[in-house]
Amino acid sequence: MSLVPIVALGFILARVIQAQVVSRALSDADQSAQLIARIGIQPRLTPHDLRYGLSAAGVRSLDDQLRARSVTQDLARIKIWNTKDQVIYSDDHGLIGRTLAPSDDLLNALAGRPNDAEVVTPSPHTETASEVGLGQLVEVYVPLRFAATGPPAGVFEIYLSYRPIAAALTRNKRMIALLVAIGLALLWSILYRIVARASRRLRQQADLNDRLARYDQLTGLPNRTLFIEGIEDAVAHSKRRPGTFAVLLIDLDRFTEINNTLGTANGDLVLCEIAHRLRSSVQDDALVGRLAGDGYAVLVHGAQGIPDALSAAAAIQASFEPTIVLDDVEVSVEASIGIAVMGEHADAPNALLQRADTALAHARSRHSPIEVYSPELDQFDAPRLTLLSEVRGALGRGEFILEYQPQIELPGGRIIGVEALVRWHHPEHGVLAPPRFIPLIEQTALIGPLTLALIDQALGQLVTWRKLGIDVQMSVNLSARNLIDAELPQQVAEILERHRVAPDRLVVEVTESAAMDDPHRAVAVLAALRDSGIGVSVDDFGTGNASIEYLAKLPASEIKIDRSFITDILDDPRSEAIVRSTIDLARNLGLTVVAEGIETAAVLRHLTALGCDIAQGYYISRPQPPERLTAMLSGSSESRSSLSSTSSATPKLTRV
Ligand code: C2E
Numbered sequence: 001m002s003l004v005p006i007v008a009l010g011f012i013l014a015r016v017i018q019a020q021v022v023s024r025a026l027s028d029a030d031q032s033a034q035l036i037a038r039i040g041i042q043p044r045l046t047p048h049d050l051r052y053g054l055s056a057a058g059v060r061s062l063d064d065q066l067r068a069r070s071v072t073q074d075l076a077r078i079k080i081w082n083t084k085d086q087v088i089y090s091d092d093h094g095l096i097g098r099t100l101a102p103s104d105d106l107l108n109a110l111a112g113r114p115n116d117a118e119v120v121t122p123s124p125h126t127e128t129a130s131e132v133g134l135g136q137l138v139e140v141y142v143p144l145r146f147a148a149t150g151p152p153a154g155v156f157e158i159y160l161s162y163r164p165i166a167a168a169l170t171r172n173k174r175m176i177a178l179l180v181a182i183g184l185a186l187l188w189s190i191l192y193r194i195v196a197r198a199s200r201r202l203r204q205q206a207d208l209n210d211r212l213a214r215y216d217q218l219t220g221l222p223n224r225t226l227f228i229e230g231i232e233d234a235v236a237h238s239k240r241r242p243g244t245f246a247v248l249l250i251d252l253d254r255f256t257e258i259n260n261t262l263g264t265a266n267g268d269l270v271l272c273e274i275a276h277r278l279r280s281s282v283q284d285d286a287l288v289g290r291l292a293g294d295g296y297a298v299l300v301h302g303a304q305g306i307p308d309a310l311s312a313a314a315a316i317q318a319s320f321e322p323t324i325v326l327d328d329v330e331v332s333v334e335a336s337i338g339i340a341v342m343g344e345h346a347d348a349p350n351a352l353l354q355r356a357d358t359a360l361a362h363a364r365s366r367h368s369p370i371e372v373y374s375p376e377l378d379q380f381d382a383p384r385l386t387l388l389s390e391v392r393g394a395l396g397r398g399e400f401i402l403e404y405q406p407q408i409e410l411p412g413g414r415i416i417g418v419e420a421l422v423r424w425h426h427p428e429h430g431v432l433a434p435p436r437f438i439p440l441i442e443q444t445a446l447i448g449p450l451t452l453a454l455i456d457q458a459l460g461q462l463v464t465w466r467k468l469g470i471d472v473q474m475s476v477n478l479s480a481r482n483l484i485d486a487e488l489p490q491q492v493a494e495i496l497e498r499h500r501v502a503p504d505r506l507v508v509e510v511t512e513s514a515a516m517d518d519p520h521r522a523v524a525v526l527a528a529l530r531d532s533g534i535g536v537s538v539d540d541f542g543t544g545n546a547s548i549e550y551l552a553k554l555p556a557s558e559i560k561i562d563r564s565f566i567t568d569i570l571d572d573p574r575s576e577a578i579v580r581s582t583i584d585l586a587r588n589l590g591l592t593v594v595a596e597g598i599e600t601a602a603v604l605r606h607l608t609a610l611g612c613d614i615a616q617g618y619y620i621s622r623p624q625p626p627e628r629l630t631a632m633l634s635g636s637s638e639s640r641s642s643l644s645s646t647s648s649a650t651p652k653l654t655r656v
């Protein structure tokens with residue numbers, strides 16, 4: 001296709017050059033006519049000859065001159081005119097002495113304005129009848145002057161043969177065609193090269209983009225997309241030629257802590273080092289990828305299934321053993337590995353990944369380095385999946401109902417708040433506790449609508465109590481997934497407004513680990529909630545791995561010490577120390593301290609002595625349906641005296 005314009009260009013170029021050559025040839029002809037006239041003939045003429053005509057001797061002399069051909073070789077015909085339109089000489093002697101009707105060209109030349117040389121083909125109808133039969137001629141009029149100025153005394157009408165010009169033109173034409181062709185071929189090859197180079201560069205860029213989209217930029221390892229393609233390939237391959245492979249998912253422990261304490265730049269170094277160790281600890285044909293954050297994956301080929309996968313996992317764990325030194329700090333990296341084997345645990349790429357993920361989750365929760373998938377571990381087994389499929393309907397049917405557990409002020413014992421805890425009133429399975437369904441729903445987007453519905457329910461209850469003259473603070477629990485929902489603060493604000501409840505009546509509880517899943521987004525969501533006046537409580541405090549610096553960055557208003565420390569505070573000095581220092585820390589950060597899981601009077605007394613602000617637990621009250629709590633809440637001023645005294649052995653208010 002690119003040749004078409006080039007050929008068209010060549011055609012035009014050839015035409016233009018051709019025209020140039022013709023005009024050049026004509027101007028050459030013009031000059032030789034001038035030469036013939038001025039040098040060859042004019043010296044033999046006098047003004048007298050022109051006025052009165054040539055003598056016979058004069059005519060002869062001119063004939064001789066023309067015959068000599070020294071100057072006049074291309075001359076075909078010649079006439080010499082005087083100003084009275086009379087031919088005073090012509091090589092055609094029959095014309096000499098005749099007066100003829102002048103042509104326009106002749107008149108112009110007589111006026112001193114000769115035209116450019118012209119190619120003519122004389123026909124019998126024109127006055128140049130004597131030229132007829134000579135073929136194409138070049139016609140030139142040359143004014144004849146004896147003085148430098150003034151009008152011409154006559155005109156030479158000269159006809160040169162066109163044949164030499166035509167021959168030269170044909171020669172030139174071939175030359176031009178050849179040159180143009182060579183030039184254009186050259187041009188085309190240059191253009192072709194430029195275009196080829198540009199398109200090669202574009203292709204390279206496209207390859208690079210493709211590569212960037214499929215490789216993790218930090219470590220250079222294949223990303224999730226490419227890794228999944230790798231599994232797909234391996235599945236396709238193993239179906240054609242039975243062989244087995246395993247998918248290993250690897251998750252670093254406490255990576256967030258490394259990031260938070262040593263900075264993200266060091267965190268990146270750790271991720272790269274881990275990538276390097278992974279690569280060098282597995283066989284060359286293994287596929288190593290980074291799927292997300294601190295999550296890696298390895299596809300191991302092996303004939304023996306689980307045993308091969310286990311030995312690969314062991315080699316990976318061994319490669320993590322040497323500490324990584326960063327800024328003189330020795331960082332020890334530990335990881336959990338989950339394994340699923342093709343054919344044994346699943347046959348499809350997604351199912352394999354999911355099963356490996358299940359095994360990994362199990363490894364993490366048990367703090368074990370390596371777990372192989374087994375159906376008992378499966379979070380996605382049939383009964384659970386059914387439960388999950390029922391959630392949406394259950395939401396619509398109002399099967400999620402809150403119970404409330406009171407929180408009392410220390411010292412004093414006045415009920416100042418309640419924590420809303422959800423129960424699923426399932427038509428078949430009866431009342432389900434949150435650990436049965438919350439972790440499931442948390443894995444889906446349904447946790448958003450559920451949380452909002454529960455906040456709505458809790459605030460509705462708050463309004464009911466307010467109408468009875470009961471004023472308490474309402475704590476609700478948020479999930480990790482709620483914390484990455486940037487719209488949550490606005491949605492909560494709308495619910496508050498709808499119920500006309502002041503933001504400071506609401507507290508959201510989030511666990512340390514939930515806030516650390518995606519610290520940046522979590523902090524943004526929590527800060528927005530806190531800014532609007534809502535309380536933020538760090539739940540299960542002490543169980544996560546959050547660093548003090550990170551905690552200080554959390555926009556919290558309250559810390560809730562985890563139940564495990566409270567339960568054995570009297571028996572385990574370490575628990576006691578943790579509670580004591582948490583209370584200190586909260587004091588320093590200006591936060592309220594809540595102790596939950598108080599099951600005995602002794603524990604309550606001890607916590608009061610340590611300076612804890614708020615208490616919650618079965619000893620004070622179990623979580624209850626709202627109706628059963630109403631009486632207790634309206635009587636809370638009464639119960640204050642009974643719980644306030646830390647010395648009283650048994651408070652009057654006991655478990656309901
Ligand atoms: P959590 O936020 O730590 O809630 C406290 C849990 O401890 C509740 O269990 C409560 O019944 C229990 N508890 C309270 N006092 C005592 C005590 O003295 N001794 C003992 N052994 N336990 C006590 P529950 O209601 O089964 O809730 C379990 C978890 O489920 C909650 O832990 C919370 O993480 C989650 N959860 C509950 N309701 C919701 C909710 O509405 N949304 C979300 N996202 N999570 C919820």
Ligand code: CA
Nearest residue numbers: 419477509539
């Ligand atoms: Ca809670």
Ligand code: CA
Nearest residue numbers: 539540560596
């Ligand atoms: Ca808790």
